[in-house]
Each structure stands twice: as C-alpha cells, then as structure tokens.
Amino acid sequence: MQLVVYLAGEIHSNWRDELKEQAKHLPLTFVGPMLDHDRSDQIGEEILGTQPSSIFKDDAASNINNLRTELLLRKADLVIALFGSKYKQWNTAMDASTALTLQKPLILIRPEELHHPLKELSNKANVTVETVEQAIKILNYIYE
16 A cells, blocks of 8 residues: 655754665655755746736745645645754644644654644644654554
C-alpha cells in the first residue's frame, strides 16, 4: 500500500531529508510546500508579471502557493507537520489546520517547550510527538 505523505513545516533545516532517509524502506511518496523560498516569493510575478506593489506581489504569490498546497494536501493520505522552536511557523500552522479541515490524518511534531502555544492544534491532531524519530516509528507501525 503506497501512501502519499505531505511534510509541512519550516524549510530552513534538513528535517525532511532525515525523515525521508529513515523512511526509505517504506512505500511512501513525499510531497510538501515549495522549499525554494525565493521561488515561492517570486512565483506570482513570474507567472502574472510585475505587480504594482509588494502587497500585490505577495497576494499573487500567495494565491498560487495556496493552490499548490491545497492540491497536494488533498492528494495526501497523511500529513506530518513539524514545529521547531527556531522559526515563526505560520505556514506550518496553516497547513496543519487545512489538513484537519480536509479530514486528513495528522501527526504533529513539536518540542515540549511548544506544548502550551500548540495545545489546541495538538489536541486536534491524531498524534503529537516530539521528534522525527517518533513520527518514523508511527509510520513503521502503520505497515506492521
């Protein structure tokens, strides 16, 4: 059984590569947000042309990025959303809440120090863990 897993979370560390490496023995296809930050920011003007202000530029890029994200989330069988303590992670919160809205199973990864600010989201997720390794153990368990 091949599953599609959407990896939501910050794009500044290699957590996705670590997770994929540890899960390479499982029949999984991974998808996720655009990892090239500059491309994500520029895609609106790349497709629609120069915008009259930075607000319009952001809106154009946001519309295209939101379309991409929604399509990939709709195709996903499972969403893993990682919250780290280093970066502001509004996009991760948005992806996780969209997954819940679409009734996609959700594994939330967050360090203990983010328990309080993420308590509501954590209680809506199917499972909350603190490490990528714990999420991998869940993936392995699914295939037992």
